[in-house]
Amino acid sequence: xxxxxxPTHRQPKAYQDSRFLQSKDAxxxxxxxxxxxxxxxxxxxxxxxxxxxxxxxxxxxxKAAKAALVKAERAGHGIEAAEMALRLxxxxxxxxxxxxxxxxxxKKLDREERRFVVCTxxxxxxxxxxxxxxxxxxxxxxxxTISIPDEEFDNPYISRDLHFYFxxxxxxxxxxxxxxxxxxxxxxxxxxxxxxxxxxxxVQTRKARKRMPIVLFGAEYWNGVINFDALVQYGTxxxxxxxxxxxxxxxxxxxxxxxxxxxxNALGAPGPTL
Numbered sequence: 086x087x088x089x090x091x092p093t094h095r096q097p098k099a100y101q102d103s104r105f106l107q108s109k110d111a112x113x114x115x116x117x118x119x120x121x122x123x124x125x126x127x128x129x130x131x132x133x134x135x136x137x138x139x140x141x142x143x144x145x146x147x148k149a150a151k152a153a154l155v156k157a158e159r160a161g162h163g164i165e166a167a168e169m170a171l172r173l174x175x176x177x178x179x180x181x182x183x184x185x186x187x188x189x190x191x192k193k194l195d196r197e198e199r200r201f202v203v204c205t206x207x208x209x210x211x212x213x214x215x216x217x218x219x220x221x222x223x224x225x226x227x228x229x230t231i232s233i234p235d236e237e238f239d240n241p242y243i244s245r246d247l248h249f250y251f252x253x254x255x256x257x258x259x260x261x262x263x264x265x266x267x268x269x270x271x272x273x274x275x276x277x278x279x280x281x282x283x284x285x286x287x288v289q290t291r292k293a294r295k296r297m298p299i300v301l302f303g304a305e306y307w308n309g310v311i312n313f314d315a316l317v318q319y320g321t322x323x324x325x326x327x328x329x330x331x332x333x334x335x336x337x338x339x340x341x342x343x344x345x346x347x348x349x350n351a352l353g354a355p356g357p358t359l
Contacts, residue, residue, distance in 0.1 A: 183218065298343050299331065
């Protein structure tokens with residue numbers, strides 16, 4: 086009688102089966118992973134609240150924009166776009182400076198918790214600028230990167246263990262809002278507008294119960310892109326809804342609005358308050 090040998094193939098355990106984990110039947114597990122894994126890292130670093138910076142991935146630093154303009158002038162084409170990029174570079178520099186100042190302020194609070202850590206979408210442009218400013222102040226900072234087609238970039242300023250990579254936009258948005266105690270939005274496109282209106286909706290409907298400063302930096306841009314007064318005129322929002330946000334072109338004013346709001350409403354209440 087032939088003796089049975091050892092099995093030549095062992096079926097993997099369910100949580101080690103990559104085919105199953107990538108299937109539609111495991112979607113709930115993937116969503117849960119994008120909650121639990123970031124939560125684990127935030128708890129390990131004792132991070133309980135953040136200052137979120139949002140804005141365009143396309144904006145460049147002043148140095149890079151000047152170099153691009155010189156290149157365009159030599160080539161004889163693309164000059165108008167390069168001039169606009171240089172004009173918008175002021176927002177990159179402002180985001181970097183504001184993030185640096187807010188990080189220095191938070192480090193002086195002398196508390197055990199990591200308070201009011203700068204958090205961005207982890208990409209280039211305004212996101213890079215804010216991470217860069219926080220890094221220059223020698224502070225931890227967060228990048229919540231999303232996977233999208235044909236998007237390659239390098240943001241070397243994010244604290245290494247706080248660089249997250251999401252598949253689901255809604256889970257990334259959750260982590261933006263869940264820990265946020267202040268939000269500052271610089272000029273941006275569809276993604277920035279989407280994030281702005283989602284945050285305003287959560288605050289307006291009090292799904293986000295915290296009193297959170299929302300600063301729109303770049304009054305000329307925001308006044309040109311969104312006619313908030315028209316929304317009031319047509320009755321689709323109330324006059325008091327305009328009080329949910331602040332528009333400014335001043336780093337000093339943005340800094341004062343955010344630090345004052347955090348001191349009055351968040352300093353004694355660490356942790357999420359959704």
